[in-house]
Each structure stands twice: as C-alpha cells, then as structure tokens.
Amino acid sequence: MGTGQTVTVFGAYGHTGRFVVAELSKRGFVPVLSGRDAGKLKALARETGLDARPASVDDPAALDAALTGTAAVINCAGPFAATAAPVIEAALRAKIPYLDVAAEIEANLDTFTHFADRARDAQAVIVPAMAFFGGFGDLLATTAMGDWTSADQAHIAYGLSSWHPTAGTRTSGTVSRQRRDGRRIRYTGGRLEYREDAPPALEWTFPAPLGRRAVIGEFTMADVVTLPSHLPIPDVCTYMTVEAARDIATPDTPAPAAVDDHGRSAQTFVVDVVVRSGEAERRAVARGRDIYAVTAPLVVEALDRVLTGRTRTTGVASAGELFDAPDFLHALSPHITLELRPWHRDRTGSPPGGPSGPKAR
Numbered sequence: 234m235g236t237g238q239t240v241t242v243f244g245a246y247g248h249t250g251r252f253v254v255a256e257l258s259k260r261g262f263v264p265v266l267s268g269r270d271a272g273k274l275k276a277l278a279r280e281t282g283l284d285a286r287p288a289s290v291d292d293p294a295a296l297d298a299a300l301t302g303t304a305a306v307i308n309c310a311g312p313f314a315a316t317a318a319p320v321i322e323a324a325l326r327a328k329i330p331y332l333d334v335a336a337e338i339e340a341n342l343d344t345f346t347h348f349a350d351r352a353r354d355a356q357a358v359i360v361p362a363m364a365f366f367g368g369f370g371d372l373l374a375t376t377a378m379g380d381w382t383s384a385d386q387a388h389i390a391y392g393l394s395s396w397h398p399t400a401g402t403r404t405s406g407t408v409s410r411q412r413r414d415g416r417r418i419r420y421t422g423g424r425l426e427y428r429e430d431a432p433p434a435l436e437w438t439f440p441a442p443l444g445r446r447a448v449i450g451e452f453t454m455a456d457v458v459t460l461p462s463h464l465p466i467p468d469v470c471t472y473m474t475v476e477a478a479r480d481i482a483t484p485d486t487p488a489p490a491a492v493d494d495h496g497r498s499a500q501t502f503v504v505d506v507v508v509r510s511g512e513a514e515r516r517a518v519a520r521g522r523d524i525y526a527v528t529a530p531l532v533v534e535a536l537d538r539v540l541t542g543r544t545r546t547t548g549v550a551s552a553g554e555l556f557d558a559p560d561f562l563h564a565l566s567p568h569i570t571l572e573l574r575p576w577h578r579d580r581t582g583s584p585p586g587g588p589s590g591p592k593a594r
Contacts, residue, residue: 235262239303240536242266243288243320244310246273248399248489249334249364252496252529253309254281260533267299268310290316296323305536308333311401312408313340317361321348325357330539334364334528337405338425339412341367341458345549353548358539360555363532365502365524367455368552370471372562373506374460375553376573377517383465384510389456390437390448392503393477397489399525406481420457423467437472439505440518440572448472463554466508489525497523519562521569530568534561 245266271287278285288295313335324331344361433450452473489498
C-alpha cells in the first residue's frame with residue numbers, strides 16, 4: 234500500500250486522470266494534482282481536498298515545483314507527443330520514477346529512443362504505455378510466452394463491445410495521424426512498416442461467449458512498441474472489433490458515460506493474445522470493463538511495484554520486462570479475469586488466432 238506517499242498526477246483532471254487519482258487514494262497514496270489548466274485543477278482540488286500544483290510543459294520551473302517532495306509522477310495528459318519528454322525531464326531532475334498511460338505509438342517510440350541511455354545511466358525507472366493499450370497487452374503476451382525466450386508471432390485481438398473515446402483519445406489520435414502523414418503502421422520482420430493501403434478485414438474467434446467476430450486486422454496499437462522492446466518476436470499484430478473501430482472513426486461518437494458509482498462506462502472488453510513459435514501456440518485471455526477505468530489499477534499497481542523495488546531492471550522499460558507478468562496480472566483480479574489456455578484446433582482444423590485463424594472476409 235502507499236503508506237501516505239505523495240505522487241504527482243499530471244493531467245489529473247482528465248477522464249483517465251480522475252480514475253488514477255481515485256485509485257491512488259484507495260491504495261493509500263496521496264495524489265498531488267497537476268496539469269496545464271489551473272481552473273480545472275482548482276475545481277478538482279475543491280472536490281477532493283487534495284493539493285493542486287498547476288504546471289505547463291513549457292515551464293520547467295513549474296514542473297519541478299509540481300514534482301517537489303513527491304515519490305513519483307504519473308503522466309495522464311495527452312497528447313503525449315507534447316507532454317512525455319518535458320515531464321520525463323522533470324522526473325529525471327527530481328530523481329523520481331516516471332510512468333505514463335500513453336497509447337500513442339510515436340510518443341512511446343520517442344521515449345525509448347531519447348531516454349533509454351540517460352535513464353539507464355541514472356538508474357532511473359521510466360515506464361511508458363502503462364495502460365490498457367501497450368502495457369496490458371505486453372503483460373498478457375509475456376505471461377502467455379511462459380518459459381519461451383522467443384516467438385515467431387504475437388497476435389493481440391481487442392474485443393471491445395464499443396469504444397466511446399475521450400477528448401484526449403481523439404486529440405492524441407489526430408497528432409499520431411499527422412506525425413505519420415495519414416499512413417497506417419504495422420510491425421513485421423522486426424520493424425515498423427508504414428503503409429497507405431487499407432487494413433485487412435478479417436474475422437477472429439474470441440473465447441465464448443464473444444465467439445467469431447469481424448475485426449480490423451493490423452489495427453496497430455502501442456503493443457508494437459512495448460512487446461518488441463524486450464521480446465524477440467519479429468511479427469506483432471493487433472486486431473480490433475469492427476464495432477469499436479467504427480466508433481473511434483466516427484466524429485460524433487459520444488464520450489464515455491458513467492453508469493455506476495465508480496464512474497465506469499458500460500463498455501466491456503476481451504483481450505485475446507496468441508503467441509506462436511513454430512507449430513506451437515500459447516494463449517492468454519483477459520476480460521473486464523471500461524478500458525479507461527482499468528488503466529488506473531494497471532498504472533497504480535505498476536507504481537506500487539516500482540516504489541517497493543519489485544522490478545527487474547532500470548531505465549526505460551515496458552511492463553512485461555519490468556515486472557513479474559503473471560504475478561502482476563493476478564494482482565489485478567478485482568478488475569479483470571484472466572485465463573491461460575493451451576492452443577487447440579477448432580472443428581475446421583484452424584487455430585483460434587493468428588494469421589491462419591482470422592479469415593479474410
């Protein structure tokens with residue numbers, strides 16, 4: 234538990250930031266509210282009774298003040314292309330761990346590229362993408378691998394019942410598209426490949442009761458950064474249910490609406506991960522509710538493990554490399570259900586996932 238340690242949350246008043254603040258408080262930490270909008274911070278401070286320290290990413294002195302005396306910083310403020318580097322710099326100056334919930338592929342790549350050497354030399358801990366997209370898939374794939382030290386392919390299929398995006402998700406998506414000139418990305422042959430063609434329309438057989446569903450293949454998420462950062466897997470592919478992909482692409486899809494006392498939406502998810510080595514396959518499946526809400530226990534569990542020394546390395550590291558992945562996922566049992574399944578063929582002789590599982594439509 235947090236035992237009263239203070240933790241700065243940058244972007245505390247955002248949709249995900251509020252979940253993180255609540256989870257920190259629940260686990261015995263004392264959040265310090267920070268972010269660029271002083272008015273929203275003041276309102277949240279009145280609501281929660283917590284300390285508010287406004288800071289802008291272009292004001293290093295204000296960032297330093299926001300982190301003064303705290304044990305770590307969690308960055309929840311997108312677009313992370315603009316916020317990650319300045320907040321990491323402030324964390325390095327303060328000599329405290331940095332974690333973020335970035336789903337932006339390019340921002341996560343920048344973190345690994347620009348800070349790996351400095352963080353390792355300083356024995357600092359920097360954890361990018363410690364969220365539903367990026368960190369969660371990495372933990373599941375690492376767990377599915379078991380005693381394998383490498384694999385040929387990893388497939389992460391996202392079975393979202395819907396995807397009502399936050400304003401931050403939309404802004405981050407716009408920034409990512411601009412950075413890649415509107416092209417899409419896939420990870421194959423051990424590298425990122427930029428493409429201008431349409432992604433494939435496929436089907437994926439999720440575990441019951443979801444079953445066989447239409448998905449967008451090569452719907453590339455931050456997993457293509459986190460997994461290859463420590464797992465020798467040359468091909469990493471992510472898939473998204475068509476309904477969720479349609480939601481995120483539609484400009485007038487509303488933001489998430491709370492349906493319970495915890496502020497969670499009704500949206501549910503199944504994440505189905507298949508790793509393949511030769512003819513052998515292993516599978517990990519996780520189920521839960523609200524991709525934004527579940528990010529809070531993910532990043533706060535990571536924070537607790539960093540601050541209590543339950544880590545495997547220093548420097549810039551993804552969740553699967555830094556933590557005992559199976560133990561981490563089991564610690565999330567109040568928020569997710571986890572299944573580890575041996576591979577089996579269905580009645581048609583096809584495996585449940587991977588390139589020979591989903592079929593072109």
